[in-house]
Amino acid sequence: MTVKKILFVLIGIITVLYPFVVYYGIRYFEPWIIAVLLCILLGLRFLLAGGSRTGSWGKWLLLVGAAYCCFAVWRNELDALRLYPVVVNTAMLVLFLWSLYSPPSLIEQLARLQHPDLPPEGVVYTRRVTQVWCLFFVVNGSIALATALWGNFETWSVYNGFVAYMLMGVLFAGEYIVRMKTQKHVR
Secondary structure (H helix, E strand, O other): OOHHHHHHHHHHHHHHOHHHHHHHHOOOOOHHHHHHHHHHHHHHHHHHOOHHHHHHHHHHHHHHHHHHHHHHHHHOOHHHHOOHHHHHHHHHHHHHHHHHHOOOOHHHHHHHHHOOOOOHHHHHHHHHHHHHHHHHHHHHHHHHHHHHHOOOHHHHHHHHHHHHHHHHHHHHHHHHHHHHHHOHHHO
16 A cells, blocks of 8 residues: 555544544644644545546535635634534535436446446436435434534534444445345346
8 A cells, every 4th residue: 555545544534533533632722723634634635536536526525625624714613613524414415416416326426337337227226325325414414413503522523423424334234235135237
């Protein structure tokens, strides 16, 4: 594994652990510093991914992340930092929804990487999976918002830094099991 790939993975892990970074970082740094560090990490991750290879959606997500960081720096409040998971869920929801109205769906695009000749039933299936992910982002984003607005700091950190990822894992695993049982072309 190259140094570039190792850095890309490490930055990804730190970004995923954002709620815990905020939880511990706020003891030592002002909120604006954490927001600037997040912006730097997002920028580095984008550059390490190759910028143009991430496609227009990657650039769009970076722009959303940078806008959020500017807002959090400007506000310089802990509450602004707690909204990041809401922003991420909203951005992912918009991305997945957009792909439903501007086919092929995002999941179909990913499926075609392994199965370029995706059969019609596979297209229907991937569209349905994209819809399920949209529902997930609505529910998860709503819970993230509730924990940010009304939850204590520990609840926010645990839900957004652990529980949300466990739920994503359950959804991934459940979808994989359903796909193996229903989609003949992937066996």
